[in-house]
Amino acid sequence: MTAVGADQRQQLAYVATQAADARLNVEIETEGMTLNIGPQHPATHGTLRLVARLDGEQVVEAEPIMGYMHRGYEKLTEVRTYPQVTTLINRIDWLGSFANEVPFILAAEKLMEVEAPPRAQWIRTALFELSRIANITLFLGDMAVQLGALTPVFMAFRDREFVLNQIEAVTGGRFHPNFDRIGGLKDDLPKGWINDTKQAMEKIRDFCDEFEELVLGNEIFQARSRGIGIVPAAVGLSYGLSGANIRASGVDWDLRRDGHEALAYNHLDWRVWTHPEGDSFARYWVRLQETREATHMVEQLLDGLPSGPIMAKVPRIIKVPAGEAYAATENPLGKMGYYIVSKGDLVPFRVKIRSASFSNISITPWLLKGVYVPDIITILASLYFILGDIDR
Amino acid sequence: MGLVASGKAPKPLTKLLNLGRKYSLWMYQWGLACCAIEMGAVIGSPRYDVMRLGVIPFPASPRQADLVVISGTVTDKMVPSILRLYQQMPDPKYVISMGSCANCGGPYWDSYSVTKGVDQIIPVDVYVPGCPPRPEALLEGILLLQERIGNEDPALRWRGDPIVVD
Numbered sequence: 001m002t003a004v005g006a007d008q009r010q011q012l013a014y015v016a017t018q019a020a021d022a023r024l025n026v027e028i029e030t031e032g033m034t035l036n037i038g039p040q041h042p043a044t045h046g047t048l049r050l051v052a053r054l055d056g057e058q059v060v061e062a063e064p065i066m067g068y069m070h071r072g073y074e075k076l077t078e079v080r081t082y083p084q085v086t087t088l089i090n091r092i093d094w095l096g097s098f099a100n101e102v103p104f105i106l107a108a109e110k111l112m113e114v115e116a117p118p119r120a121q122w123i124r125t126a127l128f129e130l131s132r133i134a135n136i137t138l139f140l141g142d143m144a145v146q147l148g149a150l151t152p153v154f155m156a157f158r159d160r161e162f163v164l165n166q167i168e169a170v171t172g173g174r175f176h177p178n179f180d181r182i183g184g185l186k187d188d189l190p191k192g193w194i195n196d197t198k199q200a201m202e203k204i205r206d207f208c209d210e211f212e213e214l215v216l217g218n219e220i221f222q223a224r225s226r227g228i229g230i231v232p233a234a235v236g237l238s239y240g241l242s243g244a245n246i247r248a249s250g251v252d253w254d255l256r257r258d259g260h261e262a263l264a265y266n267h268l269d270w271r272v273w274t275h276p277e278g279d280s281f282a283r284y285w286v287r288l289q290e291t292r293e294a295t296h297m298v299e300q301l302l303d304g305l306p307s308g309p310i311m312a313k314v315p316r317i318i319k320v321p322a323g324e325a326y327a328a329t330e331n332p333l334g335k336m337g338y339y340i341v342s343k344g345d346l347v348p349f350r351v352k353i354r355s356a357s358f359s360n361i362s363i364t365p366w367l368l369k370g371v372y373v374p375d376i377i378t379i380l381a382s383l384y385f386i387l388g389d390i391d392r
Numbered sequence: 393m394g395l396v397a398s399g400k401a402p403k404p405l406t407k408l409l410n411l412g413r414k415y416s417l418w419m420y421q422w423g424l425a426c427c428a429i430e431m432g433a434v435i436g437s438p439r440y441d442v443m444r445l446g447v448i449p450f451p452a453s454p455r456q457a458d459l460v461v462i463s464g465t466v467t468d469k470m471v472p473s474i475l476r477l478y479q480q481m482p483d484p485k486y487v488i489s490m491g492s493c494a495n496c497g498g499p500y501w502d503s504y505s506v507t508k509g510v511d512q513i514i515p516v517d518v519y520v521p522g523c524p525p526r527p528e529a530l531l532e533g534i535l536l537l538q539e540r541i542g543n544e545d546p547a548l549r550w551r552g553d554p555i556v557v558d
Contacts, residue, residue, distance in 0.1 A: 039470065039473055040422060040423070040424070040473065047424055047470065067467075067469050068467060068469050068470050069424065069425060069465065069467060070467060070469070070505050071465055071467065071500050071503055071505060071506055072500070072503040072504050072505050072506070075503070075504065076500065076502065076503055079502065087499065088499055091425070091426055091499065094425060094426035094429060094524075095429065138429070153436050154436055154437070154438060157432065157433055157436045157437035157438070157439075158437060158438050158439065161433075161437065161439055174526065175426055175429070175430070175524055176426070176523065176524075387425070388425060388426070
C-alpha cells in the first residue's frame with residue numbers, strides 16, 4: 001500500500017462527506033423513458049404501435065400509432081361492384097368475417113328496396129351469431145395468454161374449430177365466407193347441419209363453463225384485471241365506445257335489441273348482459289356471458305327456422321339506384337355501420353365505414369395515463385380491437 | 393464453419409448437418425392480418441401443432457430465428473420494419489410468404505397503400521397460396537421448405553456475411 005500524503009487524505013475525506021451529503025439530501029430521481037411497443041408485438045393483436053412515455057414504472061403519456069394495416073377499403077369499394085365489395089369487407093374484422101358483410105348488405109338492400117325472405121334473415125342471424133362466437137372465443141383465450149396463462153389459448157383454438165367447421169360447412173370458407181347476397185343468401189343450409197351445429201353449441205357452452213372457473217375464478221387473473229382500466233360510462237360514451245366495452249360500464253345498449261335492421265333478433269328470447277364496474281375484469285365477464293347467450297340464440301334460431309325461399313327477386317346484374325342509405329349492426333367488436341352513397345352505377349360512389357375498434361382504441365391515451373407498465377397489456381387486451389377493424 | 397463455408401465438407405457430413413438443420417427450425421412469426429390467425433392455429437391449436445414437424449415457434453428475437461413467416465398484408469408503412477427484421481436474422485435464413493397478400497397483394501392488388509408482394513423487398517423461399525391459407529397449407533409449406541433444406545448445399549447458404557442493420 002502506498003503512503004498517502006496529508007493533503008491528499010484531506011481531499012478524499014472531503015469527497016466522501018460530499019457524497020454522503022448527496023445521498024442524504026437529494027431525492028431519488030428517475031429519468032423519463034420512451035417505451036415503444038410494436039408495430040409487431042405478440043401482445044398487440046397485430047400491428048398496433050404504442051409509444052408510451054414512462055416515469056419509472058408509470059405511464060405519463062401513451063399514444064397509439066395506427067396505419068400499419070391501412071389497406072384503403074373505402075377507396076377500393078369505389079372500384080368494386082356490389083357483389084365484389086362483400087369479398088373485400090369480409091377482411092375488415094377477420095375473426096368474425098360474416099358479421100362484416102351483413103350491415104353492408106342491409107344498407108344496399110335499403111337502397112334497392114328489396115327485403116330478404118324470412119328464412120334468409122334467420123339463417124343470416126344464425127351465421128352472424130356463429131361468427132360472434134368464433135370471434136369472442138379467441139378473445140377469451142387471448143386475454144388470458146397476455147396475462148400469463150398459456151393454457152386457455154390452446155383451449156380457445158381447439159373449441160373455436162367446432163364453430164369454424166360449421167361456418168365452413170355452409171359457406172365453404174373457414175374465415176371469409178362471402179356468403180351474403182343482396183336480397184338473401186347464396187345457398188340454403190346443407191343436410192344435417194342443424195344437428196351438428198347444436199352439438200357444437202353444447203361444446204361451446206362447456207368451453208364457457210370451463211373458462212368461468214379456469215380464468216374468471218383464477219386469483220392471479222382477478223388480481224391483474226380487477227380495478228384496472230376503469231371506464232366510467234360517461235367517458236366511454238363520449239369517446240364513442242360500443243359493444244361489450246360500453247356494456248361492461250353499465251350502459252344497457254345493444255343494437256341487436258335497439259337497432260331497426262331486418263334481422264331475426266326480435267323473435268328470440270335473450271337478454272343483454274351488463275356489468276356495473278367498467279374495469280378489465282368486467283369487459284372479460286361481459287364477453288364470456290355474451291358468448292354463452294349467443295349459443296342459446298343460435299339454437300333458438302335453428303329451432304324456429306321458417307321454410308321458404310332464401311333469395312328475393314333481384315336482377316342478375318345489380319345496379320343500385322341513386323340515393324344514400326345507412327345500416328348499423330352490433331358486431332362482435334361493437335357497432336359497425338356502412339353509409340353508402342350510390343349514383344345508380346354498378347359500383348358505389350362512396351362508402352363510409354364506421355368500425356367499432358377505431359372508436360374503442362381512441363380511449364387508450366385517456367385510459368393509459370398513470371397506469372403501470374404491466375397494466376398496459378391488460379387494458380389493451382381487454383379493450384379488444386382488431387387491427388383490420390381500426391385501420392381498414 | 394470454415395469447412396462448410398468453403399464447400400469442402402464431405403457429403404455424409406453435409407447430409408447429417410442438413411438433417412439437423414431441417415428438424416430444428418426456429419420460426420419467427422410476423423403475423424400481420426387474417427393469416428396471422430391461421431398461423432396462430434398452426435402454432436396454438438392442438439389439431440395442427442407445428443412442433444411435431446420440428447419447428448419451434450416464439451424465439452425471443454429475429455436474431456435467434458432461422459425462418460420467418462410473413463403472414464398477411466404488407467403495407468408500405470410496414471416495409472422498413474420487415475427489411476430490418478430480415479437484416480437482423482443470421483444466415484442461413486429462410487422466408488415463407490403466407491397468403492395472397494404477402495405473395496402478390498391479393499385482394500388489394502389495386503390499393504394505394506399495399507405492397508404487392510413481400511418478394512419485392514426480401515427473397516422468398518416458399519409461397520403458400522390462399523386467402524387465408526388453411527393451416528394445413530402452411531404445414532405443407534413448411535414440409536416443402538424442409539425438403540429443400542435437406543437437399544441443399546450449405547456452402548451456398550453460409551455466406552458468412554456479418555449482420556448489417558441500417
